[in-house]
Amino acid sequence: MKRYFGVSKGIAATVTGVVAIAAMLAMTMPSALAGSPLAPTGDQPATGHCDRTMTGRNNAVINVPAPRTYCLVNLKQIGAVNVAPGAGLSVTGGSIINGAITLVAAKAFTFCASSTKQGAIKSSRGAGFILIGNGGDGVGATRCGANHIDGAVTLAGNGGGVEVGGNSIVGGLTVSGNLAPNRGIPTEDSATEIEANVVTGLTTCANNDPAPVNDGRKNTFTGGVKGQCVGL
Numbered sequence: 602m603k604r605y606f607g608v609s610k611g612i613a614a615t616v617t618g619v620v621a622i623a624a625m626l627a628m629t630m631p632s633a634l635a636g637s638p639l640a641p642t643g644d645q646p647a648t649g650h651c652d653r654t655m656t657g658r659n660n661a662v663i664n665v666p667a668p669r670t671y672c673l674v675n676l677k678q679i680g681a682v683n684v685a686p687g688a689g690l691s692v693t694g695g696s697i698i699n700g701a702i703t704l705v706a707a708k709a710f711t712f713c714a715s716s717t718k719q720g721a722i723k724s725s726r727g728a729g730f731i732l733i734g735n736g737g738d739g740v741g742a743t744r745c746g747a748n749h750i751d752g753a754v755t756l757a758g759n760g761g762g763v764e765v766g767g768n769s770i771v772g773g774l775t776v777s778g779n780l781a782p783n784r785g786i787p788t789e790d791s792a793t794e795i796e797a798n799v800v801t802g803l804t805t806c807a808n809n810d811p812a813p814v815n816d817g818r819k820n821t822f823t824g825g826v827k828g829q830c831v832g833l
Contacts, residue, residue: 644730644732644735644743644745644764644794645743646711646713647689647708647709647729647730647761648672648709648710649689649709650670651670651691652669652670653671653672654671654672654673655672655673655674655676655678656675657675657676658676658678658679659676659677659678659679660679660680661679662680662700663678663680663683664683664685665685665689665690666685666688667685667686667708668688668708670688670689670691671684671688671690672692672693673696673698674693674694675694675695675696676696676697676698677696677697678696678697678698678699679699679700680699681701681702681703682698682701682702683703684702684703684704684707684710685705685707686705687706687707688708689707689709689710689729690702690709690711691711691712692711692713692715693711693714694714696716697716698716698717698718698720699717699718699720700717700718700720701717701720701723701752702717703723704723704725705725705726706725706726706727706728707724707727707728708728708729709730709731709761710724710727710729710730710731710733711732712733712734713734713746714745714748716748716749716750717752718751719751719752720751720752721750721752721754721755722750722753722754723753723757724755724756724759725755725757725758726757727760727761729761729762730761730762730764731756731759731764731779732745733748733754733764733765733766733768734747734748734764734765734767734768735764735766735794745766747767747768747769748767748768748769749768749769749771750768750769751772752771752772753773753775754768754770754775755773755775756776757775757779758777758778759779760779760780761780761782762780763776763779763781763793764793764796765794765795765796765798766796766797766816767796767797768798768799769798769799770798770799770800770801770802771801772800772802773800773803773805773824774800774802774803774804774805774830775804775805776793776805776806776809776813776829776830777805778807778809779809779810780809791811792811792812793809793811793812793813793814794813794815794816795815795833796815796816796817796818796819797819797820798820798821799820800820800821800822800823802824803824803826804824805826805830806826806828806829806830806833808829809829813830813833819833
């Protein structure tokens, strides 16, 4: 028994090391593990490397040019944030955006554990994964804390996967015409996810392919709900 236990510990240590390496690879090179048994099943941010990181306070409009990715970390932003086609944006660490966030054909967007004040969020025709909160769902998911969004959220025609999870949205939620590619990386599954949100405005979902799911975590739509989001 002692010899067996010793071998088991060695095997456990080896497996632990392999899993740790796989997790690191998944964060830095998500495509490297695509289709592998070691790939995380949970959603991972797709914004990747930060070409510019902003923290502290900024009192001017931020325009993110292609092909760069800006990371706003614990930033108090006074002014709008505009993301050009082919650019990326990550907002994390308790950032407060006093203004609207507008993305057109962005390569990826991450919005975690942050908030807007009198600021809507709109992403249209995005090429990469659009992640707005997820609560860390899914095995191996990178935790993306809930957000408070003081304005409408509009997600239209994005082609790289969409998740809106665990957020408080003071305004309407419109999710339309988004695609969830079956081989999309990084996506948890093959459907737009709308889960565990509290939305005070009207929620409207239409023409998403496939229809959105809630991963078993019901939303609260106090302003009413229409279309594909009925029942979520």
